[in-house]
Amino acid sequence: MKTDIRNRKDIEKLVNTFYDKIKTDVVIGYLFNDVAQVNWEKHLPKMYDFWENILFYTADYEGNPMEKHKELHQKSPLNPSHFNHWNMLFTKTVDEIFEGKKADEIKNRALNISAAMMYKTLM
Secondary structure, eight states, X not given: OOBOOOSXXXXXXXXXXXXXXXXXXXXXXXXXXXXXXXXXXXXXXXXXXXXXXHHHOOOOOOOOHHHHHHHHHHXXXXXXXXXXXXXXXXXXXXXXHBOSHHHHHXXXXXXXXXXXXXXXXXX
């Protein structure tokens, strides 16, 4: 039986599961692995903080994701299909693991953040 997202441990489970998919994804995995050359040991804790702050307002996240996406776009042009694929994977991952108010909220927040990033990155 699925539960709702309740705490940081649940955020970590979601983020780890999601990025395990990203690392091997044939559509956008190369952006993370080859272009950005993500250091996963550093990136994952930042993503835990980011999503925990988004969902539970912890104020633990420090960073500028908009700037990082603009830098990535300069290295390898992003397009709407990249953002749409990211959204699909994220939503699918949430739905596989969780259900409830917070699960719905994180999916909606992810879509809104992604739309804003796409607009600002591609402009």
